[in-house]
Amino acid sequence: MLRVAIVGASGYIGGELLRLLHGHPRVTVVAATSDRLAGRRVDGPHPNLRGHTDLCFVGHHTLENTDFDVLFLAAPHRETMGRMAEYLKLARTVIDLSGDFRLRDPEVYASYYGVAHAAPQLIPEFTAGLPEWHRARLTTSDRIAVPGCMATAGILAVRPLALDGLIEGTVRVDARTGSSGSGVSGGAAGAHAERSGALRVFAPSGHRHEAEIAQATDRTVRMTATGVEAVRGVQVLCHVKLAPGVSEKEVRSAFRAAxxxxxxxxxxxxxxxxxxLPEPKILTGSNFCDVGFAVSADDGTAVLVGALDNLVKGGAGGAVQCMNVRFGWPERTGLEFFGLHPN
Known part of the structure; x- marks a missing residue:
């Protein structure tokens, strides 16, 4: 059994990591950190874990001089990079779910996150945590950066056509996400009274996941993000111009081949x-990402659709899948749940 630890385990992603890893037959969770909740049981903020674990949160400082097999980082963006050198000393394999090591260019990072990167020398050590496109590298990588939730859906929807040269011009992404995407500390905008019934365009342009999709597809990407009333779920509509002569059959073949x-x-x-077409509602709790398309023969355009649970395939589940790849286990290990209907 591998010994794993979770940094930042009190948030929604941390809770999903705890849920998935406690059901994983090949690992044992030996530490879950939260400075604010140190000493308290993890099933307090994560009541779905009641009866499944007696684990208590510990402070970050308790990890010093400790050796883990795998360290999952669910700490905030901008904070993780400053402590990464410290984290890398604690475990053989480090899987980061923050945004700090997803982008390869430090200048692009600075433009989207508003601060200079604190550890640019470490960026090349990280492999993108998307097994569908980086499986071979992940089998030997001990530094893994899991993509963002909307980025994962967008990359999986667009990349097959982009690599095959079936699209041209700018990709325009209309992304929708549930309230859990804002995290536990979502602020006043995440309060039920403000969110209920709303369709809030919180990022009319320049969302940081735009840069991840552009990096993975080698295309100019323009992205709008809207918060919807759902708690979980991401759906992206990617509007693209097909290359001259590309048919619906070729689009379907590209997806099937990929x-x-x-x-x-x-x-x-x-x-x-x-x-x-892909619908996040039926994917709740699962590690699936459904992708699909609709082609308009009249003007040679298409809408590419991706949907997933932002906390699972778009977060904790994607991280566990990467761990499974890294250690040569079947990828569905610990990720067998396949959603609910009706939900």
Whole structure:
């Protein structure tokens, strides 16, 4: 059994890591940090864990001079990079869920996050934590940066066509996300009285996940992000111009070639039924990302759709999947739940 620890375990991503890892047959969670809640049981802020663990939070300082097999980092953006050198001493494998090591160019990072990168020399050590496109590197990488939730959905939706040269010009992403994407400390904007019934465009341009999609697809990307009333879930609509002569059949073939053997990506583009295109509601709690498309033959455009649970495939589940790849385990280990319907 591998000994794993979670830094920043009191938030929503930290809670999902605890849930998934406590059900994983090959690991034992030996530490979960929260300076604010040190000494308290983890099933306080994460009541779904009641009866499954007696683990208590510990302060970050208690990790000093400790050796883990895997360290999951669910700490805030901008904070993680300043402590990364310290974290790398604590574990053989470090899996980071913050945004600090996702972007390869420190200048791009500074433009999207508003601060200079504190550890640019470490960026090249990290592999993008998206097994569908970086599986070979992940098998030997001990420094993994898991993409953001909307970025994961956008990359999985756009990259097959981008790599095959089937699209041209700017990719325009219309992203929608549930309230859990704001985290536990979402502030006044996340209060139920303000959020209920709202469709809030919180990032009309320049959302940081825009840079991740652009980096992964080698395309200019413009992204708008809207908060919707759901608690969980991400759905992205990626508007693209098809290259001259590209047919709907070629689009479908590109998706099937990319994801036909993938355990957690399904191509959903049907002409009938209630769920003809990817819908995050039926993915709640699962590690799936559904992708699909709709082609407009009249003007040679297409809408590429991606949907996932932002806390699972878009966060903790993606991190656990990367761990499974790294250690040569079946990728569905600990990630077998496949959603609910109706939900």
């Amino acid at each position: 994801y036909g053997d993938e355990p957690f990506v399904r191509v959903i583009a049907q002409r009938q039924g209630l769920y003809r």
